[in-house]
Amino acid sequence: xxxxxxxxxxxxxxxxxxxxxxxxxxxxxxxxxxxxxxxxxxxxxxxxxxxxxxxxxxxxxxxxxxxxxxxxxxxxxxxxxxxxxxxxxxxxxxxxxxxxxxxxxxxxxxxxxxxxxxxxxxxxxxxxxxxxxxxxxxxx
Amino acid sequence: xxxxxxxxxxxxxxxxxxxxxxxxxxxxxxxxxxxxxxxxxxxxxxxxxxxxxxxxxxxxxxxxxxxxxxxxxxxxxxxxxxxxxxxxxxxxxxxxxxxxxxxxxxxxxxxxxxxxxxxxxxxxxxxxxxxxxxxxxxxxxxxxxxxxxxxxxxxxxxxxxxxxxxxxxxxxxxxxxxxxxxxxxxxxxxxxxxxxxxxxxxxxxxxxxxxxxxxxxxxxxxxxxxxxxxxxxxxxxxxxxxxxxxxxxxxxxxxxxxxxxxxxxxxxxxxxxxxxxxxxxxxxxxxxxxxxxxxxxxxxxxxxxxxxxxxxxxxxxxxxxxxxxxxxxxxxxxxxxxxxxxxxxxxxxxxxxxxxxxxxxxxxxxxxxxxxxxxxxxxxxxxxxxxxxxxxxxxxxxxxxxxxxxxxxxxxxxxxxxxxxxxxxxxxxxxxxxxxxxx
Numbered sequence: 269x270x271x272x273x274x275x276x277x278x279x280x281x282x283x284x285x286x287x288x289x290x291x292x293x294x295x296x297x298x299x300x301x302x303x304x305x306x307x308x309x310x311x312x313x314x315x316x317x318x319x320x321x322x323x324x325x326x327x328x329x330x331x332x333x334x335x336x337x338x339x340x341x342x343x344x345x346x347x348x349x350x351x352x353x354x355x356x357x358x359x360x361x362x363x364x365x366x367x368x369x370x371x372x373x374x375x376x377x378x379x380x381x382x383x384x385x386x387x388x389x390x391x392x393x394x395x396x397x398x399x400x401x402x403x404x405x406x407x408x
Numbered sequence: 409x410x411x412x413x414x415x416x417x418x419x420x421x422x423x424x425x426x427x428x429x430x431x432x433x434x435x436x437x438x439x440x441x442x443x444x445x446x447x448x449x450x451x452x453x454x455x456x457x458x459x460x461x462x463x464x465x466x467x468x469x470x471x472x473x474x475x476x477x478x479x480x481x482x483x484x485x486x487x488x489x490x491x492x493x494x495x496x497x498x499x500x501x502x503x504x505x506x507x508x509x510x511x512x513x514x515x516x517x518x519x520x521x522x523x524x525x526x527x528x529x530x531x532x533x534x535x536x537x538x539x540x541x542x543x544x545x546x547x548x549x550x551x552x553x554x555x556x557x558x559x560x561x562x563x564x565x566x567x568x569x570x571x572x573x574x575x576x577x578x579x580x581x582x583x584x585x586x587x588x589x590x591x592x593x594x595x596x597x598x599x600x601x602x603x604x605x606x607x608x609x610x611x612x613x614x615x616x617x618x619x620x621x622x623x624x625x626x627x628x629x630x631x632x633x634x635x636x637x638x639x640x641x642x643x644x645x646x647x648x649x650x651x652x653x654x655x656x657x658x659x660x661x662x663x664x665x666x667x668x669x670x671x672x673x674x675x676x677x678x679x680x681x682x683x684x685x686x687x688x689x690x691x692x693x694x695x696x697x698x699x700x701x702x703x704x705x706x707x708x709x710x711x712x713x714x715x716x717x718x719x720x721x722x723x724x725x726x727x728x729x730x731x732x733x734x735x736x737x738x739x740x741x742x743x744x745x746x747x748x749x750x751x752x753x754x755x756x757x758x759x760x761x762x763x764x765x766x767x768x769x770x771x772x773x774x775x776x777x778x779x780x781x782x783x784x785x786x787x788x789x790x791x792x793x794x795x796x797x798x799x800x801x802x803x804x805x806x807x808x809x810x811x812x813x814x815x816x817x818x819x820x821x822x823x824x825x826x827x828x829x830x831x832x833x834x835x836x837x838x839x840x841x842x843x844x845x846x847x
Contacts, residue, residue: 269581269583269597269600270581272583273581273583303602304600304601304602307585307602307603307759308542308582308583308584308585308603309583309584309585310542310543310582310583310584311583311584322543325749326504326505326703326749326750326753327504327505327662327699327703327735327746327749327750328504328505328661328662328733328735330746330749331661331662331663331735331736331737331741331746332662332663364543364584365502365504365586365753365756365757366502366503366504366505366506366703366753367543368501368502368506368507368509368510368541368543368544369507369510370504370505370506370507370659370661370662370667370733370735371413371414371507371511371659371660371661371667371668371669372410372413372667373661373662373667377543377545380545381545381546382410382545382546384410
């Protein structure tokens, strides 16, 4: 799995070629490697936005309005559906299960950090900051 | 860092959270200034068996969810045979509503590490692994930094505190799979495979990581160990109930004024936790239901907030203490919707290895979706009842299937009228009330 991590860092998602390469490097069957990759939600097999918003909608967050936050995030990055990549390829959203920061609900993970007590305004600010290119380093 | 929401010191029963919030606590220097690692030094001078006995005598029970007696689990480790044996720490905290392990790590990573090292010595292991969920970036970095400090200080290495007993801790990051909280699935994942639970026996104590004897404990469990060894089991047993000793951390979330991670003495009632610590409901709202121990614990109606926080009382109320994730819903929540959301979780996280869980979870989701859409009937309620029963009582390989069954069973049991009105009359009174309130 650490090897798949390194492979994913390159394109932002795992291409079939990348998985085959990992398989060869570790002397494993490519099908086995793909099997592992498809099992875990943090491995992406499709292209994702450079800044991926992992928005928790599980119960603790849902009770505090997570679905409104998700809808607002999709609106803010200009996509019709969760999972779509924005036209500038900068953003995508994902509905995820509990991220273990329930006392700060609703919350999300973005660029390897947690963002707490989300409001539509906070989402707008985070998106604007990244559109201006202040944060370009991360992919995750 | 975000504002600390939860216990940090002050009260007599704040054993773990005593120093939380102290400046520099996350650093080795800051932790040592408050007596940190003195207990490890003391432990290394003791007989390993004496440590196991002390933990046994303390009555400490696992804080991951199952609540198994920690000392007894340590005692299951076979005698050393010269080969490797491991301590694997479960930091995969993924149970919905549970954030206490994150709270502990972010406040005092060294307290966790000290507990791990004491446990490793007690079960005669030289190598510990921390399996941490991949989404925990900050806790991961904090633990990595703390481990780095320990290596530099030679507390990790061939001779910790001059004793000829090599100790090391490695970290492994998960990649997003709830099932990894299940201990044998976690081991599969640690070995780089799909995280599908193993059949037991053999238990991990006999054949665990890489088929070697392995002790698996939760973060909070191990973080409690230094206090017990420092103050003695007799002191620890002064807290809690007779069968459920000590204190524990409850993560309280949902429709309350002050969500947070609170350290409580086991045995206090949920009225204290929800109405006092967490500040009770918002203005003009009433508490309707609560999940006392993570989403896998059966939901209880607000009228049962008198139940106490010990495992026995919760079992008697037909729920469980679980992971200590207490989620609270008020009267703006529709119980069919909450059931639907939790079922989606269990269906999505099913590893697919055993049939009842793989098929039953999705079937339940489809059935509730139909009911929610106003297309259900009484027959669907009967089907749902059949599905939940089919998921329970040992029909599944691990607890995930049972949990999905419990979600349905407990919600239908305590809130039958809500399921009735959705399925038969195709209306939702909660939604109507919500609309009326906002109009």
